[in-house]
């Protein structure tokens with residue numbers, strides 16, 4: 001599976017404010033770029049923290065892109081994926097509507113009753129991991145369901161876990177012209193953090209969009225020089 005991480009951050013590396021409220025960091029040109037990246041993906045993944053904070057829908061904005069996908073024999077919108085160990089995704093979350101397939105990656109810590117409730121609400125529930133979702137195992141199970149190209153949209157906890165699992169192939173970061181600050185504000189990669197064996201990034205492109213820049217990186221596979 002090919003994994004592309006895309007996020008928008010402030011100059012100081014924050015994805016949102018310390019209140020974890022959705023914040024407009026980029027602008028229309030970058031929204032269009034993100035829509036293009038989404039349209040190329042078989043599935044778009046977020047953490048349950050993002051679902052609880054933003055209630056995203058994660059479908060395409062541009063109808064032309066949906067039509068083009070359908071013309072190519074693909075679903076109109078990419079599938080949606082939530083990484084959610086204990087099944088905290090609300091049953092009325094927008095991501096569970098019938099606009100696209102939604103996979104909930106849960107761990108064995110989600111009891112059967114909750115899994116059934118989420119399935120009734122529209123999710124295809126996939127168990128990966130014991131206490132917490134095992135990202136690598138979850139991605140393997142998504143690959144079994146035909147997901148070859150995955151876009152990871154955040155937030156910071158999930159992005160870190162994707163890097164820690166060594167599954168990321170590309171990173172695109174929009175850096176908006178603002179400072180958010182706050183030691184408790186989410187950053188591009190939170191989690192426990194690396195102290196060694198940092199991900200190996202190569203800058204492949206820079207582009208100006210709106211009042212900011214997009215930095216694009218190739219990420220070497222584990223063990224690759």
Ligand SMILES: NC(=O)c1ccc[n+]([C@@H]2O[C@H](COP(=O)([O-])OP(=O)(O)OC[C@H]3O[C@@H](n4cnc5c(N)ncnc54)[C@H](OP(=O)(O)O)[C@@H]3O)[C@@H](O)[C@H]2O)c1
Pocket residue numbers: 006007008009014015016017019020021022023025046047048049050051053054083084085086088132133134135153154155156157158159161186190
């Ligand atoms: N600017 C941007 O581009 C952008 C994009 C997305 C989100 N955001 C912002 O980011 C914030 C949310 O980010 P976040 O870091 O708090 O949450 P997140 O990464 O969206 O979700 C984290 C949650 O996912 C669950 N999870 C399950 N297995 C995991 C694993 N293996 N690794 C990591 N997480 C796992 C955990 O909850 P359980 O333990 O309950 O499973 C964890 O708390 C919001 O403020 C949102 O607005 C910004």
